[in-house]
Amino acid sequence: MSDSMDRSPATLELALRVGDIVLLWLSGHLAYYVRFREEITQTLSPYAIALYLGCLLAYLILPNMEVYTAWRGRRPAAIFARLGLAWGLILSIGVLASFAFHIAPQLSRLWLAYWYVSGLGLLAVSRFVAFNIIRMLKNRGLYCKPVVIVGYGPTGRELHRRALENDWYGYDVQAVYLDPTQAGSPINHARLQVLPSLESIGDYVVANHIAEVWLTLPLTDSAHLLKLRNLLRNTLVDVRLVPDVDNVEILSSDIVRFFGFPTIDLNRPQIAGSHALLKDLFDRIFSAIALACLAPLLLAIALAVKWTSPGPVLFRQRRLGLNGRIFYLYKFRSMRHETVENVRQATSDDPRITPVGRFLRRTSLDELPQFFNVLLGDMSIVGPRPHALQHNEIYMRKLELYMLRHRVKPGITGWAQINGYRGETDTDDKMAMRVQYDIHYIKNWSFWLDVKIILLTGIKGWSGANAY
Known part of the structure; x- marks a missing residue:
């Protein structure tokens, strides 16, 4: 039995992760030299800090973007696209986070572009070289x-x-x-x-x-x-x-040490520990950017709601959040003020809905204030949609796994919504399917899945046949 058989796959993946960070560090220096024709010499210069930050984010985020998982059978273009999206997202988050260090205005956009291109190239080349060497060794019985x-x-x-x-x-x-x-x-x-x-x-x-x-x-x-x-x-x-x-039916099967004993966590969601911190950081940065970009639209909607019907601009309602903690969810008011506390789900041609509110609900623009819920830490960008408390009381008795939805933060959009289960759930079967998709999301969460849902929400939009 060869020595290579004693190598741990976890060690191999760690080596690949460390190798990627080294390549990204080198590509950052290469990009700086191409841009300025000199080396980064100051340890705490803006570019050195950006390198530290970018490499740290890459170490944390790349594993959650599934770039170290199954590659066999994938087209090279698909692998390259996954790497490009992951590295682009990391750089974007790094640039946004660099505002906290007051260094973002000092960074050359051309250097960032060079770093992106060179980093992506080195990641792609090294990955194909490493994987093909390993496959060759495996086929020869040297790595098996x-x-x-x-x-x-x-x-x-x-x-x-x-x-x-x-x-x-x-x-x-x-x-x-x-x-x-x-x-x-x-x-x-x-x-x-x-x-x-x-x-x-x-x-x-x-x-x-x-x-x-x-x-x-x-x-x-x-x-x-x-x-x-x-x-x-x-x-x-x-x-x-x-x-x-x-x-x-369990949410996870992770093995941990508990008082020295190996135990299996049956009900601990994937979004926990460092994953939860990463998701929360992304959520808050994304929400801050979204609110800044959407400020004119938010103001226009607020004025339209105020001028077309009496009552407050925002509608707030108590919902269940992470682990059953109650919070106030915010929406633009889309119904007459005297009926908004009626928790009966909206239906097609519902007389309670105002003309402006009908447009807002059809396009889901009434959901935009929930970015404030994300900034407050009550919600996430992606997660199971929160239901009214009275609906929770009904369905927790009807559906066995219903309350497992509350093991993670509720979201503005979710896996169920992009798969067509949004809006009115007028039958138990529709609610059961929504819960099934929510549980699937919780059990199979990854950072890449969140990005995929956000992109699909942007492509498909929030509107749909059940949005009223």
């Missing part, structure tokens, strides 16, 4: 970890699929054991050997120099887990437990 999957149900099959997609990790699934309780579609992978019994796994592992065994048995199958522990105790092989939780 033979694997056996025990329990080939939905979790085992999905794990195998991801190992094939991320072949630069070096995993090579050679055999599987199909537990009788995990019956699924027939195994159609020609190279896979199907092991006949649990007892045969130990001998196969030793005879074929298997590096890792992945256990994807159901959580309830403790008898087989204990038996496997005894069968593999003398095999000197790495064993990974990936419980099959296909029938258990």
Whole structure:
């Protein structure tokens, strides 16, 4: 067994991340030399600070833009576009954040352009070189970890699929054991050997120099887990437990240490810890820019609402936020003032809606004041849409997973909305589908997913057939 088999994929990804930061640092210096024909010599010059800030943001943001995940099967243009979007977003956030250091006006826009182009070029070239070297080594057996999957149900099959997609990790699934309780579609992978019994796994592992065994048995199958522990105790092989939780609705399955014990967080959303800080930073910067750019439009809408119907310009209503904390959501008032406290959902040709309000609701311009909610920290740009408290009381009893929506901050737009589930939910089935999309977003959150939803919202707009 070669030494390369002892390398950890986490270490490989860390090396790629550090390598990217080094390349971005060098490209920043290269861009400065091309622009000014001299080197950056002052440690705390505006350009040096911009380099520190840009590289730090890249280290934090790039992993969340899925540039280190599956690349096999992607067209080169798609990979290049993903890198370009990620690096462009990082530079944009860096420039905005540099205003806090009072250095933004001192930065050359031409230098920023050079840094973007050179950084993107180096990232793209290094990635293709690294991935192709790893694939070449893997094909020659020099970078390969033979694997056996025990329990080939939905979790085992999905794990195998991801190992094939991320072949630069070096995993090579050679055999599987199909537990009788995990019956699924027939195994159609020609190279896979199907092991006949649990007892045969130990001998196969030793005879074929298997590096890792992945256990994807159901959580309830403790008898087989204990038996496997005894069968593999003398095999000197790495064993990974990936419980099959296909029938258990959970938000996550992260392993953490709790008072020294390994524990699985079943209900902790992906948007937590450093991810939550990154998302909050992005939300507040984005909202501040949006409010600054939209100020004339906001003023015009406020005047139109005030002049066309008596009552306040803004409508506010109590909603549930993160972990059930109550906050006041702001909208431009679109109904007659005496009816706005009626929480009955608006319908087509609703007589309560004013003429200006109908236009605002159709175009979703009434939602714009929620950027202030984002600045206050009550909402996010992307997240499940907040419902009226009375609706929460109704649907938390009807839909089993309804309240899981409140494990993250509510959003101005969301995964459900860009997939057509916005506006009136006049049936339980419509609300169930909206909740299903919200839970999918919470379980599969990434920074790239947020950017994708924002872009699709900008392309499709907030308007739609159900917007009234």
